[in-house]
Amino acid sequence: MPTVHDPERKRALVMRLKRVEGQLRGIQKLIETDTDCEKVAQQLSAARKALDKTFFAMVGCVIAQGDVPADDVADMLSRFS
Template sequence: MTVLTNETARTDVINRLRRAEGQLRGVQRMVEEGESCLKISQQLSAVRKALDSTYLRMTLCYMEQELQQQIPAEQMQTPAMESLLKDMEGLLARIG
């Protein structure tokens, strides 16, 4: 089982989740205070985008870590591999 071992990536994901959590608490307050449905929907959309972005980051971290276990380190550091990972990020970002 792969776990998130890269400390920088882990910190990034945690910060993204905390931001989304704060946004979601804000949406709850908006509902409690009777804010308009349009404004609430806009904020929910922002929360979804934040979570989608976090999911993308987690998926890329998983892919990188799995590849690092299968491919020698010197091959992971090539421009071709960096380009492949960048392309995968772009493709995954379009799925959502």
């Protein structure tokens, strides 16, 4: 059963987060160089969506483990999304 400790899943999650980290650094540079606000907002939206995808991948891991009842997964989704 796949868990976050599964090397392949762990690697995929870490790689996603590293990409988001790069996006955030890019956004910081955009702000520092007085880039148009709409372009900054667009990049912020992309970073937020990337984090959301990572979050849902983690929720998938929780579901795949099977040791959290469905109602608890639903509560987690409503609390954190």
